[in-house]
Amino acid sequence: xxxxxKTPTTPLSxxxxxxxxxxxxxEEKWYARWQADPALFAxxxxxxxxxxxxxxxxxxYPSGALHMGHVRNYAIGDxxxxxxxxxxxxxxxxxxxDAFGLPAENAAIKNNxxxxxxxxxxxxxxxxxxxxxxxxxxxxREVTTCLPxxxxxxxxxxxxxxxxxxAYRKSxxxxxxxxxxxxxxxxxxxxxxxxxxxxxxxxxRELEQWFVRTTKYADExxxxxxxxxxxxxxVRTMQRNWIGRSEGAMVDFKIDGPSRRAGDKITVFTTRxxxxxxxxxxxxxxxxxxxxxxxxxxxxxxxxxxxxxxxQARARAADDxxxxxxxxxxxxxxxxxxxNQEKVPIWVANYILTGYGTGAIxxxxxxxxxxxxxxxxxxxxxxxxxxxxxTGEREEPMIPYTHKDSxxxxxxxxxxxxxxxxxxxxxxxxxxxxxxxxxxTYRLKDWGISRQRYWGTPIPMLYCExxxxxxxxxxxxxxxxxENVDITLQGGSxxxxxxxxxxxxxxxxxxxxxxxxxxxxxxxxxxxxxxRYTNAQLNDRPLDTATVDxxxxxxxxxxxxxxxxxxxxxSRFWTKFMRDLGLIHNDEPATRLFTQGMVIKDGSKMSKSxxxxxxxxxxxxxxxxxxxxxxxxxxxxPDRELDWQDAGVEGVHRFLSRVYRxxxxxxxxxxxxxxxxxxxxxxxRQVQRKLxxxxxxxxxxxxxxxxxxxxxxxxxxxxxxxxxxxxxxxxGRFPAAVLADIQRKLVLLLxxxxxxxxxxxxETLGEKDNLLRHPWPEYDPELAREEExxxxxxxxGKLRSHVAVPAEAPEALVxxxxxxxxxxKAAVEGKQVVxxxxxxxxxxxxxxx
RNA sequence: GCCGGGAUGGCGGAACUGGCAGACGCAGCGGACUCAAAAUCCGCCGAGGUUCACCCCUCGUGGGGGUUCGACUCCCCCUCCCGGCACCA
Numbered sequence: 001x002x003x004x005x006k007t008p009t010t011p012l013s014x015x016x017x018x019x020x021x022x023x024x025x026x027e028e029k030w031y032a033r034w035q036a037d038p039a040l041f042a043x044x045x046x047x048x049x050x051x052x053x054x055x056x057x058x059x060x061y062p063s064g065a066l067h068m069g070h071v072r073n074y075a076i077g078d079x080x081x082x083x084x085x086x087x088x089x090x091x092x093x094x095x096x097x098d099a100f101g102l103p104a105e106n107a108a109i110k111n112n113x114x115x116x117x118x119x120x121x122x123x124x125x126x127x128x129x130x131x132x133x134x135x136x137x138x139x140x141r142e143v144t145t146c147l148p149x150x151x152x153x154x155x156x157x158x159x160x161x162x163x164x165x166x167a168y169r170k171s172x173x174x175x176x177x178x179x180x181x182x183x184x185x186x187x188x189x190x191x192x193x194x195x196x197x198x199x200x201x202x203x204x205r206e207l208e209q210w211f212v213r214t215t216k217y218a219d220e221x222x223x224x225x226x227x228x229x230x231x232x233x234x235v236r237t238m239q240r241n242w243i244g245r246s247e248g249a250m251v252d253f254k255i256d257g258p259s260r261r262a263g264d265k266i267t268v269f270t271t272r273x274x275x276x277x278x279x280x281x282x283x284x285x286x287x288x289x290x291x292x293x294x295x296x297x298x299x300x301x302x303x304x305x306x307x308x309x310x311x312q313a314r315a316r317a318a319d320d321x322x323x324x325x326x327x328x329x330x331x332x333x334x335x336x337x338x339x340n341q342e343k344v345p346i347w348v349a350n351y352i353l354t355g356y357g358t359g360a361i362x363x364x365x366x367x368x369x370x371x372x373x374x375x376x377x378x379x380x381x382x383x384x385x386x387x388x389x390x391t392g393e394r395e396e397p398m399i400p401y402t403h404k405d406s407x408x409x410x411x412x413x414x415x416x417x418x419x420x421x422x423x424x425x426x427x428x429x430x431x432x433x434x435x436x437x438x439x440x441t442y443r444l445k446d447w448g449i450s451r452q453r454y455w456g457t458p459i460p461m462l463y464c465e466x467x468x469x470x471x472x473x474x475x476x477x478x479x480x481x482x483e484n485v486d487i488t489l490q491g492g493s494x495x496x497x498x499x500x501x502x503x504x505x506x507x508x509x510x511x512x513x514x515x516x517x518x519x520x521x522x523x524x525x526x527x528x529x530x531x532r533y534t535n536a537q538l539n540d541r542p543l544d545t546a547t548v549d550x551x552x553x554x555x556x557x558x559x560x561x562x563x564x565x566x567x568x569x570x571s572r573f574w575t576k577f578m579r580d581l582g583l584i585h586n587d588e589p590a591t592r593l594f595t596q597g598m599v600i601k602d603g604s605k606m607s608k609s610x611x612x613x614x615x616x617x618x619x620x621x622x623x624x625x626x627x628x629x630x631x632x633x634x635x636x637x638p639d640r641e642l643d644w645q646d647a648g649v650e651g652v653h654r655f656l657s658r659v660y661r662x663x664x665x666x667x668x669x670x671x672x673x674x675x676x677x678x679x680x681x682x683x684x685r686q687v688q689r690k691l692x693x694x695x696x697x698x699x700x701x702x703x704x705x706x707x708x709x710x711x712x713x714x715x716x717x718x719x720x721x722x723x724x725x726x727x728x729x730x731x732g733r734f735p736a737a738v739l740a741d742i743q744r745k746l747v748l749l750l751x752x753x754x755x756x757x758x759x760x761x762x763e764t765l766g767e768k769d770n771l772l773r774h775p776w777p778e779y780d781p782e783l784a785r786e787e788e789x790x791x792x793x794x795x796x797g798k799l800r801s802h803v804a805v806p807a808e809a810p811e812a813l814v815x816x817x818x819x820x821x822x823x824x825k826a827a828v829e830g831k832q833v834v835x836x837x838x839x840x841x842x843x844x845x846x847x848x849x
Numbered sequence: 850g851c852c853g854g855g856a857u858g859g860c861g862g863a864a865c866u867g868g869c870a871g872a873c874g875c876a877g878c879g880g881a882c883u884c885a886a887a888a889u890c891c892g893c894c895g896a897g898g899u900u901c902a903c904c905c906c907u908c909g910u911g912g913g914g915g916u917u918c919g920a921c922u923c924c925c926c927c928u929c930c931c932g933g934c935a936c937c938a
Binding site: 020232233234237238240241242244246248268269270271272283324326349350351352353355356357358360361362363364368369370371373441443561564565631634635636637639640641642643645647648650651652654655657658661700704705707709710712713714715716717720723790791792793794796797798799802834835836837839842843845846847 | 850851852853854855860861862863864865868869872873874875876888889890917918919931932933934935936937938
């Protein structure tokens with residue numbers, strides 16, 4: 001396009017030629033413009049003809065201020081959102097606040113400020129920080145979970161759960177954190193400690209609690225993981241472990257002798273029914289309901305069982321189960337093995353847990369490590385019933401032999417069967433004779449959602465003396481959380497001390513009723529918030545089905561791996577529950593999940609106690625939002641741990657300065673672009689080649705690997721190439737159209753990473769349209785193609801020289817050039833060339849002998 | 850114990866399906882500009898040797914073996930670090 005050189009260029013004002021990059025000036029200017037135009041980052045309605053793209057970052061808890069982990073998370077999501085806008089998608093990119101929770105109550109106690117005020121103030125501040133960082137959120141869709149407009153739907157969902165039998169109340173042993181003064185879900189107990197208080201052992205308390213039947217979906221939650229190919233394998237594995245499905249069988253052993261209240265049989269759970277002929281004892285958990293019965297009136301036995309219970313409780317708290325020595329006590333009683341009618345002794349042992357299976361096992365010392373250890377200690381029989389299948393011969397295996405590649409012996413009519421076959425046949429046999437059945441057990445437990453705290457969603461239930469448990473009628477929602485409540489960490493739920501709240505009328509009989517005073521676990525809030533974003537203002541329904549159908553599933557969800565179990569399993573559950581209500585039609589909330597690495601400093605996690613916290617505000621003040629964000633992407637790939645270095649931010653700031661100064665010096669406004677190599681000098685072609693190679697690299701990173709560190713590096717390389725060519729540019733040896741085109745594309749490439757600078761330079765270049773909706777630059781393979789390739793020359797795999805060959809040269813020519821190159825000739829001299837390997841575009845390896 | 854991830858210059862990290870190890874950035878060193886400094890621009894920057902005629906040689910991606918014309922990359926064994934699960938029957 002030679003004629004474009006004749007296009008007149010637009011002169012630039014003195015101010016635009018300002019050569020110092022001042023991020024504060026630029027960012028404040030664009031910040032003001034963006035705030036004035038909320039539609040800029042808004043999603044189009046769901047009847048848009050554009051293809052939709054829903055990119056979501058996990059919503060923060062409004063703790064007071066953003067930390068670098070947030071900045072990194074949102075920088076990734078924002079780059080993706082901006083890129084997808086430029087690719088022409090209708091992008092939904094919302095943000096909100098996970099605003100209920102304990103820290104607000106603690107702040108209330110400490111600073112004498114109501115939790116609501118504290119929370120809303122934090123939200124205002126953090127929202128301001130996000131805006132200053134230039135994150136492109138659709139604030140019209142903001143969701144704040146502590147406001148009645150949101151939490152009323154938590155209550156509505158709770159009523160639905162109750163209606164469907166998925167919410168129920170039961171008294172049970174629950175995890176209690178004395179520090180939080182509340183109950184914890186199993187998922188919130190980490191190694192026997194509270195997830196918020198790493199030093200506080202969790203206690204067990206007997207309490208009446210509301211549970212959500214997550215186990216109803218255990219199988220679907222597990223099987224669904226196979227389809228979630230866009231999720232990290234790590235997260236899928238963690239969820240699989242958490243759900244912990246194991247197939248096995250329940251088998252009833254009749255108790256020999258007199259039976260008492262608790263019954264006349266013990267049901268054991270086993271995954272190895274094939275070894276049942278080798279069962280030489282029954283082992284009960286110390287807390288097994290039959291244990292007190294079986295030890296009868298013997299006070300010393302009772303005391304020993306009590307000791308075992310205490311020991312287990314201690315071990316649970318200290319998390320040292322694995323180091324505990326196995327021991328137990330013989331009850332003096334026997335049970336009958338239903339397969340061979342043998343009498344086996346019943347023991348109570350410290351290594352059996354109440355919470356798994358049935359709390360009772362058949363002990364097969366020959367084929368289980370733990371059983372073997374126990375049997376050795378107490379001289380219990382060890383009977384081999386399984387042989388390694390391969391030996392065939394009756395060669396004694398190493399005891400305990402626990403492998404499944406095996407064959408049965410000493411097992412009556414089941415002898416000679418393989419282990420797989422035996423499991424099937426023996427399970428069927430037990431079912432036929434009515435003393436057992438094949439079952440599946442899970443590690444996953446129902447989700448206890450009651451919290452004895454104030455700052456949460458009130459559970460919409462009433463207790464009436466006449467009618468019992470009565471749900472609050474839907475038309476009486478929301479059950480408002482009262483304000484001005486006296487919060488202390490003692491004496492149960494704070495709401496219980498608010499008579500106006502507690503005292504209510506029974507909707508069934510009109511009599512006096514008492515309100516439920518517990519609130520919901522805050523993980524309820526975050527289990528479905530992303531649906532609310534699709535229509536956050538809707539006031540007669542939690543969501544609009546058609547709108548959700550358009551936007552869901554989420555195309556890309558981004559957050560910390562610490563939510564791999566808690567939040568992400570609850571969210572998946574909630575999605576399945578909503579689907580079964582007919583509200584939505586997707587089975588999973590998100591197609592792709594990305595878990596970014598932690599931000600650390602000087603080798604450890606940023607924390608106040610270590611004094612290594614880097615404040616985003618400080619970084620923005622020193623280097624600007626663009627440099628801060630870009631550094632968080634440039635330092636390493638997003639999935640890895642990021643070691644924060646202020647000097648690195650400074651380096652990115654320097655790079656942005658180079659870009660800024662280059663455009664300020666060379667900005668021209670000329671339409672069109674040179675799309676052909678013809679007629680351009682070698683220097684021009686070289687810069688264009690680098691440009692298009694850069695476009696390819698950055699575009700590919702967005703599509704696949706998300707290695708934004710290499711995207712940014714590629715743009716840096718390109719800018720270095722521009723500096724190398726600047727003498728030619730200044731001398732006017734670049735056609736204006738080409739120069740203008742190069743600069744426009746450079747700015748477009750930077751737009752997802754440093755939006756402020758990109759906006760400023762876009763304007764400097766005389767462009768008027770919205771950068772965010774401007775098409776992403778196309779990579780032109782013709783312009784990107786190398787004209788000449790430098791081949792590496794190897795002799796026997798060792799690098800010896802290089803040779804330049806025209807890019808289009810056929811392999812034979814490459815080969816010939818290589819063999820006639822001086823070094824190669826010298827090396828080959830007097831030797832025999834065995835083989836010549838030509839790797840097109842890369843190297844030639846000459847193998848000589 | 851099981852599962853997942855990782856180890857590359859002084860530092861953060863590149864090298865995508867086996868093909869020139871160290872892109873890009875930081876720090877450092879040298880030069881230009883300056884009265885000087887900062888900023889900026891240019892150059893050098895794995896180790897050792899030979900030499901600086903900037904050419905060449907040897908070694909080098911946690912350790913040891915292997916496959917291959919060729920290995921950071923694939924296979925086997927081992928060490929260490931991070932994360933998850935775990936007396937799970």
